[in-house]
Amino acid sequence: MPPKKAAAKPNVSAEELLGHYREMLLIRRFEEKAGQLYGMGLIGGFCHLYIGQEAVVVGLEAAADEGDKRVTSYRDHGHMLACGMDPKGIMAELTGREGGFSKGKGGSMHMFSKEKHFYGGHGIVGAQVPLGAGLAFSDKYKGNDRVTFTYFGDGAANQGQVYETYNMAQLWDLPVVFVIENNGYAMGTSVVRSTKSPSLWERGAAYGIKGEEVDGMNVLAVKEAGERAVAHCRAGKGPYILEVKTYRYRGHSMSDPAKYRTRDEVQKMRDERDPIEQVRDMLLTGKHATEDDLKAIDKEIKAIVNDAAEFSKESPEPALEELWTDIYAEEHV
Ligand SMILES: Cc1ncc(C[n+]2csc(CCOP(=O)(O)OP(=O)(O)O)c2C)c(N)n1
Ligand SMILES: [Mg+2]
Numbered sequence: 001m002p003p004k005k006a007a008a009k010p011n012v013s014a015e016e017l018l019g020h021y022r023e024m025l026l027i028r029r030f031e032e033k034a035g036q037l038y039g040m041g042l043i044g045g046f047c048h049l050y051i052g053q054e055a056v057v058v059g060l061e062a063a064a065d066e067g068d069k070r071v072t073s074y075r076d077h078g079h080m081l082a083c084g085m086d087p088k089g090i091m092a093e094l095t096g097r098e099g100g101f102s103k104g105k106g107g108s109m110h111m112f113s114k115e116k117h118f119y120g121g122h123g124i125v126g127a128q129v130p131l132g133a134g135l136a137f138s139d140k141y142k143g144n145d146r147v148t149f150t151y152f153g154d155g156a157a158n159q160g161q162v163y164e165t166y167n168m169a170q171l172w173d174l175p176v177v178f179v180i181e182n183n184g185y186a187m188g189t190s191v192v193r194s195t196k197s198p199s200l201w202e203r204g205a206a207y208g209i210k211g212e213e214v215d216g217m218n219v220l221a222v223k224e225a226g227e228r229a230v231a232h233c234r235a236g237k238g239p240y241i242l243e244v245k246t247y248r249y250r251g252h253s254m255s256d257p258a259k260y261r262t263r264d265e266v267q268k269m270r271d272e273r274d275p276i277e278q279v280r281d282m283l284l285t286g287k288h289a290t291e292d293d294l295k296a297i298d299k300e301i302k303a304i305v306n307d308a309a310e311f312s313k314e315s316p317e318p319a320l321e322e323l324w325t326d327i328y329a330e331e332h333v
Helices: 014-039 054-063 077-082 085-096 128-143 159-170 201-207 221-235 263-275 275-285 292-313 320-324
Strands: 068-071 149-151 176-182 210-215 240-245
Touching: 014 221, 014 240, 054 077, 054 159, 054 176, 054 221, 054 240, 054 275, 068 085, 068 128, 068 275, 077 085, 085 292, 128 149, 128 159, 128 176, 128 320, 159 176, 159 201, 201 240, 210 221, 210 320, 221 275, 240 275, 275 292
Parallel strands: 068 149, 149 176, 176 240, 210 240
Antiparallel strands: none
């Protein structure tokens, strides 16, 4: 579980706090809506919600610059929203419609945006890790100072290809931030049941890679650590590992027997550590916003999410001919 910390007085502007609040709330409300649409049978197949983990991606995006890249696993809706992809296109992909980011043919786990430098959305546990190093290699080769954020879970951290990637990333000083989103569970297996070395970031030491553990329920702590990691990479010092301690409130995917943890455990986390509530408290106690201001933001976010849901129902299903497009690369002679 993430460490319990008294909220330090933040040295941060009202504008910045409100921005974090808005972005985390967008992810939360979007995911709640996706859960509803799934229940109504409008979304099929796999769907993994990000509720509870919002501070991770919002904090790290706040540390990123234009042109930086990101790649992640199947639990990807939050990452797409945080890097600025249109909620309509994401929701329409979830419902398998033409207006979706993969024209309705990829679904929840397979979306991409060249414009926002979002490289997926990957269903094979750990597979995105070498891809992230490859993206970083391309930037290093081109000689720019872009950084790639490569996200993976605590379960993925036990995959062999992660360590092959660490070796090459450090050998070639690749500008990649490895973000381990440690939410405590890999499907139904808790971290303590799957490894005797619960400090996942420290494994980087075997390759000479620096890193740290971060309180992933505190968006400001994530942003601060993200800035350190990014500065390290941009300075040409090679990769950096952030093990971000977080928690998912919902099941692993839409079907989850939830027998591996108690309801009390989840409730305690919601009550005591919720990332959105923490920022809400800072905004109210710091007199940066009133209850009414926050209600207005909530209303605005709900409208964005409702529009996305409407769009995802109205957008047509892909035409039959689409079965044959974007399957193989065109031959260029
Ligand atoms: C190579 C591979 N093995 C197993 C699976 C089945 N699987 C899907 S998600 C998952 C758990 C991964 O957990 P973690 O990395 O902690 O990510 P989280 O779901 O918590 O975000 C497993 C075993 C898979 N998709 N790919
Ligand atoms: Mg996990």
